[in-house]
Amino acid sequence: QVQLQESGPGLVKPSETLSLTCTVSGDSLSSYYWGWIRQPPGKGLEWIGYISYSGNTNYNPSLKSRVTISVDTSKNQYSLKLRSVTAADTAVYYCAREVHRSGYFLWYFDNWGQGTLVTVSS
Amino acid sequence: AIQLTQSPSSLSASVGDRVTITCRASQGISSALAWYQHKPGKAPKLLIYDASTLESGVPSRFSGSGSGTDFTLTISSLQPEDFATYFCQQFDYYPCTFGQGTRLEIK
Numbered sequence: 661q662v663q664l665q666e667s668g669p670g671l672v673k674p675s676e677t678l679s680l681t682c683t684v685s686g687d688s689l690s691s692y693y694w695g696w697i698r699q700p701p702g703k704g705l706e707w708i709g710y711i712s713y714s715g716n717t718n719y720n721p722s723l724k725s726r727v728t729i730s731v732d733t734s735k736n737q738y739s740l741k742l743r744s745v746t747a748a749d750t751a752v753y754y755c756a757r758e759v760h761r762s763g764y765f766l767w768y769f770d771n772w773g774q775g776t777l778v779t780v781s782s
Numbered sequence: 783a784i785q786l787t788q789s790p791s792s793l794s795a796s797v798g799d800r801v802t803i804t805c806r807a808s809q810g811i812s813s814a815l816a817w818y819q820h821k822p823g824k825a826p827k828l829l830i831y832d833a834s835t836l837e838s839g840v841p842s843r844f845s846g847s848g849s850g851t852d853f854t855l856t857i858s859s860l861q862p863e864d865f866a867t868y869f870c871q872q873f874d875y876y877p878c879t880f881g882q883g884t885r886l887e888i889k
Contacts, residue, residue, distance in 0.1 A: 765874070
């Protein structure tokens with residue numbers, strides 16, 4: 661049974677960098693694709709980006725200039741960094757395993773973490 | 783980006799009821815749609831993908847249908863553990879996008 665758990669500061673100051681880590685158990689990061697999704701209060705979910713088992717990354721164009729996703733296979737963790745945050749980046753952040761299949765351009769998510777609330781405020 | 787509109791946004795129902803939730807896409811997305819269940823403080827759970835394929839381990843009272851722009855999630859006989867928020871996700875147009883969610887409450 662794959663389990664994902666987000667961790668990181670719950671409060672970040674405006675203009676600083678939001679940093680979160682997802683720890684994966686029950687599976688190896690050396691397979692599948694691993695993504696980040698967020699949900700601002702009262703709004704819908706937004707896909708942020710993914711990192712693949714080979715280290716390739718893909719980011720939502722709306723956030724691409726501020727996002728970096730990296731992986732530490734020795735710890736079976738992957739991380740999200742979002743730079744120059746504002747109040748609009750306040751959200752529950754989820755990590756999730758992505759299912760990419762041949763013949764399909766995009767993906768869905770078959771395992772999620774429970775999410776962590778990050779508030780951007782001074 | 784493709785917009786997904788779910789209806790209703792909230793719904794009250796009783797144990798044993800048959801419930802249908804709709805997800806409408808702003809453009810045709812073939813059958814590239816997934817449904818998820820989300821309970822407060824828990825990880826979202828994949829229920830259905832490819833519009834109608836039940837994820838392994840999901841009870842058969844859940845079913846999905848539709849293609850193109852109109853999709854439905856049906857729960858044939860509500861159980862107490864089904865009260866949650868349900869949302870859809872399209873994976874045909876980049877970037878993938880999600881519906882706003884439907885909150886299913888106990889009547």
